[in-house]
Amino acid sequence: MNKRAESLGAAMKKAGIQNGMTISFHHHLRNGDYVMNMVLDEAAKMGIKDLTVQASSVFDVHQPIIEHIRNGVVTGIETNYMGAKVGKAISEGILDRPVRFRSHGGRPDAIEKGRVKIDIAFVAAPCADASGNANGIYGPSACGSLGYACADAKYAKTTIVVTDYLAEYPLSPASIEETDVDYVVVVDKIGDAAGIVSGTTQITRDPVGLKIAETAARVIEHSGYLADGFSFQTGAGGASLAVTKYLKPIMKRKNVSGSFGLGGITGYMVDMLREGYFKKLMDVQCFDLKAVESLKTNPDHIEVSASRYASPGVISACVDHLDAVILGATQIDTDFNVNVHTDSNGYIMGGSGGHSDTAAGAKLSIIVAPLFRARLPIIVDRALCVSTPGNTVDVLVTQRGIAVNPAREALRKRLTDACLPVYDIGELKEMAEKITGKPDDIELGERIAAEVEYRDGSIIDKIRCVK
Amino acid sequence: MRSMLFIPGNNPGMLLNADVHGADAMILDLEDAVSPDQKDAARILVRNAVRALDYQNGKLVIRINPIGTPFFDDDLQAVVPLSPDYIMPTKVDSAEYIKALSEKLDLLEAECGLENGKISIIPLIETAEGIENAFAIAKADKRVKALFLGAEDYSADLHAVRSKQGDEILYARGRILNAARAAAIDAYDTPFTDVNDEEGLEKDASLAREMGFTGKAAISPRHITAINAAFSPSKAEIQYAKEVLEAIEEGKRLGKGAVSLRGKMIDKPVVDRAKRVIEDMLALGLGGDDE
Known part of the structure; x- marks a missing residue:
């Protein structure tokens, strides 16, 4: 035909x-x-x-x-x-x-x-x-x-x-x-x-981002999950990608042979595959030309569908095998609920992507974020939008310290024993507010601009129009 | 202090995060990082930053403009009330410079109700004349706790070409170091200026440490980890130092006059060095048994 x-x-x-x-x-x-x-x-x-x-x-x-x-x-x-x-x-x-x-x-x-x-x-x-x-x-x-x-x-x-x-x-x-x-x-x-796609994805040169990334790599090191068969996902931006820069020497020193890297794939993850840090890459999205070239030529670089990547409705998906994931946040509240949908003023500027899927699937989900952006603290009493529920988030890493979800007491102890700067999330919030002050609540309109459907199909939050 | 990180006094973003990078000291800079038309703004910004942020994670150094410039007195007026750990005067070329500064500090400390001598001085030596007078500068006043070499201005003063391997500053490094040690104070090495050359930085920092410097300044937060590593005792050094001290103890217990370890006599300099390594280890909270 x-x-x-x-x-x-x-x-x-x-x-x-x-x-x-x-x-x-x-x-x-x-x-x-x-x-x-x-x-x-x-x-x-x-x-x-x-x-x-x-x-x-x-x-x-x-x-x-x-x-x-x-x-x-x-x-x-x-x-x-x-x-x-x-x-x-x-x-x-x-x-x-x-x-x-x-x-x-x-x-x-x-x-x-x-x-x-x-x-x-x-x-x-x-x-x-x-x-x-x-x-x-x-x-x-x-x-x-x-x-x-x-x-x-x-x-x-x-x-x-x-x-x-x-x-x-x-x-x-x-x-x-x-x-x-x-x-x-x-x-x-x-x-x-x-x-x-960009030619090559560059690692951030922002010293605060690098500081956060270095700390996040140490969290992985001491989490108990960094062992042979380790699997890992991270994003392409800001501090997220930089975590790989610091994780690599740790894996080398500890002689850890990883299993797979997942998600949106960058040239950096391709290098880790080639150098033997991971045996496979499972790729739902290429971020740069190096990743495209690798997918074309390397049989260990595997293309996966969104469903196989992260669907909660299939018998098993890649995210269910994931050890650690590095994720961002525009806001995180004291219950560890993360907002990636709106900015601090309530304007839509993002979305879950694979955020809530990987947080739910991974054994260790780490949020990396600066303590404040411009004049606004990132840790708030209540996130303007719950994109990813706090019960799927394990650790927050900022440039001045980390917070562990109280539900993960054993993890908190491991990180404290490793002399990492562990605080209660409320203490980190105070640290930020000491510098920025506590901003007034944002007043939003009554009309609903968007509804956020969690991966299980339930409505987890509604985003109101700005006034 | 292993590392001293320069933070431009007119950059709010960097001031906000000055103490998160792991540097043992922060140098808030009112001098070269700030153009003449911004000196007053930087002074106000640094004052407010120190008051609001209360830097806890490291020593506080404030670098001021040279004596004889219209900024020197204003800088001191603004900075002394903040009670920094150190003031870093610039283009220091003589003992008289330090004496004049110290007298001003006496007066200002009294005005601010600070204990006399509370604020120490790390002179930045960055002229040929300053290098020649290094020992006199080191001994000029009890406030002087270290000498710091600034190689960029110094090599320009020499008419030398500044290079990565630094042959042109070898004399100055040796001279500063010798003067500082003769005066029983610390010595700090000039920053490595290529922010993207990690390997070059490691080499430069190791050289400085092997020469005897206490620590090194940095112009990029990304250099701090490598500098701290270079100026921290290594696992092998700690192990050797422990063995030396144990062998000495054992020798004393057995009433031996001379003690040897790994086939070599342990004499006093070796013991002194081992003690310093252990002191550094304890000061840095290194166990020496992990990693």
């Missing part, structure tokens, strides 16, 4: 796009993605209204969606992460229907269990053949793993693969298989390579 459509518009017509549909997107092209904007522009041209955008993430590059919301083309957004630019408009109440936030594991579970029904999935594919076999490792827009698109392609009523690099049939490897693809469209460009 011929799956080729001559244009994006033609593919959308063939897929029977209509008012009120749910259309989905993945975020592997990150801030370089052209596809969501192209599809929404096309829908607007066709006079389509009332669409729900079901996107694994919404980045700043997707700002044109704000105009489509104003014009009624888009009336709903469901996502796992939302950048500050669109987040600001949402927090100001531009959308009547609250945004539905999920996690990277909760989203595929909701799709697979039918709680989320996708009418048309648009799969941006850096490389695809005419039958829709697709991967992210070849072509000018190579992004590496396509893990977040798997559930969409499989469960959507109609799946459209959008590519700018058509390969000969049969494309191998196929992250997305032809069995799930209805139409294939070739466009000039699916994205801007500069925004998709």
